[in-house]
Amino acid sequence: MNVNELKTFNHKVFGVLPLIQVGDKPYFGATAAAKMLGYSNTSDAISRHTKKDGVAFHEVIDSLGRKQKAKFISEGNLYRLITNSKLPNSEQFETWVFDEVLPSIRKHGAYMTTQTIDNIINDPEFGIQLLTTLKKEREEKEKALRTIEIQRPKVVYADAVEVSEDTVLVKDLATVLRQKGVNIGEVRLFKWLRENGYLCKQKGEMWNMPTQRSLELGVIVVKHGLRTGSNGEMKKTRTPKITGKGQVYFINKILEEQGLLAM
Incomplete structure (x- = not known):
């Protein structure tokens, strides 16, 4: 040629x-x-x-x-x-x-x-x-x-x-992170999310609810539910859950922070 x-x-x-x-x-x-x-x-x-x-x-x-x-x-x-x-x-x-x-x-x-x-x-x-x-x-x-x-x-x-539509609990995300070599549990992950501005810090109804930043990023959502109280009455519940996009976002961010992300 x-x-x-x-x-x-x-x-x-x-x-x-x-x-x-x-x-x-x-x-x-x-x-x-x-x-x-x-x-x-x-x-x-x-x-x-x-x-x-x-x-x-x-x-x-x-x-x-x-x-x-x-x-x-x-x-x-x-x-x-x-x-x-x-x-x-x-x-x-x-x-x-x-x-x-x-x-x-x-x-x-x-x-x-x-x-x-x-x-x-x-x-x-x-x-x-x-x-x-x-x-x-x-x-x-x-x-x-x-x-x-x-x-x-x-x-x-x-x-x-x-691309998954499933959401997971914070404890489930902590499990995945441990499998990838990060020494973290549910409590510590909740703390990390609060300290880094992804979950609300103020006590009361907003405790551990996603911040505006998280909602705009699409990484955490609130799942509403019902549970039976000790007196038999139904009570509304709100649980923060990590979206599919959020799972990728947080795993990569924490792995990079820990020096475990392959470049």
């Missing part, structure tokens, strides 16, 4: 991924990759999750036959899009790109264009530098893949909880 020559790779699930080579490095079609990874706003995703020094532009022909400048991103930036993607089969996309697409354009561990071969023959120092660069890229890839594997269970857990 010549420098800046556009090449396309097809997948029955994800579609067509354009790829160019800049120097000795592959660059992937930014918009196409973002769409494949499930981002609804591709421009925003590319802006938020990629670095500018890993971006290149290439002239392509659009559906109307016009020449347009398209954005392409480096391997590192593609890792970042994969890491932040919430697409259920993002792992399948990752496998396709890094186990099929890239190996199909690599030979002997390098992007061996005619120009590259000539450079190695005429300048052995160039070959040493190329191998050093490839080693560094491989190490970065392995590190990125490890990060993806570490984060994926946490992301899956967060997604599963956040």
Whole structure:
């Protein structure tokens, strides 16, 4: 593949991924990759999750036959899009790109264009530098893949909880936190919620009720109920409960505060 020559790779699930080579490095079609990874706003995703020094532009022909400048991103930036993607089969996309697409354009561990071969023959120092660069890229890839594997269970857990309509008691949230290594119980968690402005501190009817801040964040709600008193009369009850969004919010916040959140 010549420098800046556009090449396309097809997948029955994800579609067509354009790829160019800049120097000795592959660059992937930014918009196409973002769409494949499930981002609804591709421009925003590319802006938020990629670095500018890993971006290149290439002239392509659009559906109307016009020449347009398209954005392409480096391997590192593609890792970042994969890491932040919430697409259920993002792992399948990752496998396709890094186990099929890239190996199909690599030979002997390098992007061996005619120009590259000539450079190695005429300048052995160039070959040493190329191998050093490839080693560094491989190490970065392995590190990125490890990060993806570490984060994926946490992301899956967060997604599963956040979309749940169920609410849980404060004691249930404390149980989850203990399972994640935080030394906390129901009483201490109630205290933490009060001290950090999520539950009301004043004694009386408002004791342990969600603050306006909690209500606006959507992390705590009040569940109303009835119970039978000692005299047989029915009494109204109000119980603070943690929403699905709140479970993710508080778990991440407390784990980060305790230094237990994997970055």
